[in-house]
Amino acid sequence: MTAQLLATRALSKSFGGLRAVDGIDLELGEGQILGVIGPNGAGKTTLFSLIAGSLPPSAGEVFLKGTRVSGRPAHKMVRAGIVRTHQIVRPFPNLTVAENVAVAALHGVWRAAGSPRARAAEVIEFVGLADRADDPPSALTIAGRKRLELARALATVPLVLMLDEVVAGVNPAEAMKLAALIRRIRDERGIAVIMIEHVMPAVMSLSDRVAVLDHGKKIAEGTPAEVAENPLVVEAYLGKGGATA
C-alpha cells in the first residue's frame, strides 16, 4: 500500500436544501490515479471545487499529507500542492500561451528547483505546446487548450493534480494522446491524479481506483473492474432493471 497523500473526511456541500456533495470520504495514495465517475449532476465538479478551495465546504475536512487544509482559499491550496483544471477550459485570453503558463509557474516555487521561467518552458515542452508558445490561446484547438490547461496546472508543481474532464470533448485520436499524457504525468513526474471523466475507456485504463458518485454520495469504490461489475453503479447509470436489459 502506498503512503496516503490526500484524504477527505465526510466532505459535504449544500446549496440551500440541495446536498450537492454529501459526506464523501476519499483517499489518494502517492503516485496513484483515482478516477471519479458518475452521472451528470452527481456532484463531481462540486467535490473538486471543495478540495481545490474554490468553494468552502459546508462540513467535513480535507487532509493533505495529514495536515488539515480544508477552508483555505484556492491560491493557498495551490501553495499547499493541490491544483485543479476546469472542465470548460479557462485560459487567460489576453496572455500568450507562454504567459498563461508563466503566471502559474510563479507559484509553488519552493517545491521546485530552477526559475519559474525555466519551469514554464519545460512544462510547455512537456505538454507539446512548444511551437505554440507565443500564440494567443484563441489560436489553439480545443485539444490544444486542454493541453494548456494541463501545462498551467503542472507549472505550479502540484502534489495532487485534479483533472476535470480533460479527455472529454476532443476527437478520439486526441483523446488517446491526452490519456497518454496523463499517464506520463504520473509515471515521469510522480504526481498523484484525481480525474473526473466520462470517457470510460480512458478512465478505466488509467485509474488505479475508481470512485462512483451519485446524488452527492459515493455509491461505490474499487478497482476499475470491480466498479464496472457493481450492480449499484450499473443502476446509477442505466436505471433499475438496466443490468438485466
Add this chain to the structure above:
Amino acid sequence: MKLGWPALIPVPAAAAFAVVVVGLALMPVVVDFPPYERNLFTVAFLMVSGALAWNWMGGYLGQVSFGHAAMFGVGGFVAARLMLQAHPTPAPVAWLLGGLAAGVFSLGAHPMLRLRGPYFSIATIGIGEASRLVFTYWEEFTGGSSGLSLPIDIGGKARIYWWALALMAIVVAASFVIRRSTLGLQLLAIKADVDAAADVGVNATFYQDLMIVLSGTVVGITGGLYASFFSFIEPSDMFGFDRSIAFVLRSVIGGVGPVVGPVLGAIVFVLLRQFLLASYPQLYLGLYGLLLIFIILFEPLGLTGLALRLVRAVRRRNRRAAQGSLA
C-alpha cells in the same frame, strides 16, 4: 526553448524617457517660460500622474472606478490641513501624508472587490458621492462649502512644476515596471478571470488591494499638490463627480490599458479643455461629449488604438509598394 517573458525595460526607451524628463526639468531655467504655459504644464503633469494611477485599476485590473475624486479630495484636504496647522508641516511631507491617507481611505473599496465590471463601477459611484457629502458637511475639517485657503506663495507655486514633474516621472516609470514585471502578468490574469487566476495560485484579493492602495496614494498626492498649486480647495469641487468622470475620460480618450494611453489622454484632455474653454465656453461640454462618443464608437482603444491603426496602415502600404516594385 525561448520563452516570451516580461522583459526588462529596453535601454533605448529608458534613455529616451530620461532625456524627456531632464528636458522638461531644464525648460523653465533655459528658455523663457511664461507663467501661463508653465502652469498648464504643471497641471498636465498632475493629470498624467492621476490618469496613470487610475489606469493601474481600470486598465491593469479591469476594475473601472468612477470614484477616484474621493482619493483626490482626501489627499488634498489632509495635505491642506497639515499645512495650515499651528506648526505647519513642510509641503512635500504634507503631500505625501495626504497621499498615504488617501491610500488607506481607498481600502474602503475592499468589500466591493467581489463585484466585477459594471457592478464595481456603480459601487464606486456610491463611494465617491458619499465621500463628497460627508466631507462637504464636515465643516471643521474641510471648511464646508467655503473651502480652505492656503497662504499664497508665488515662488512655491513655481516650484510645484518640478514636484509635479518628479511625481509624473516616478509614476510613468512605475507604470512600465509594473506592466513588465511578474506582478503585471498576474494583474492581467486577474483582469481576464479572477477565479481561474486563483486556481493557478494568484492571490487575487491581495493584488487587487495592493493596486487600489497604490492608485489611491498617487491620486491623493496629486490632490495635495493641486491644493498647494491653487491655494484654495473646496469639497464640492475636489470630491465632485465630474472630477471622477474626468479620471475615466482621460484614460478612455488615450486608451485604457497601455501606459501611453492615459499619458496621451491626459495631455489631450488638458490642452483641449483649455482650448475649448477659451474659444467656445458655452459649447465646451457638448463638444467634449461629442468627441468622447466618437472615440468610444470608432476606436475603443482611444488615441493609442488610432496610432496603432495608422502604423499598421503605413506598413501595409510600404509592403504593397515593395511588392509593386518587385513585380
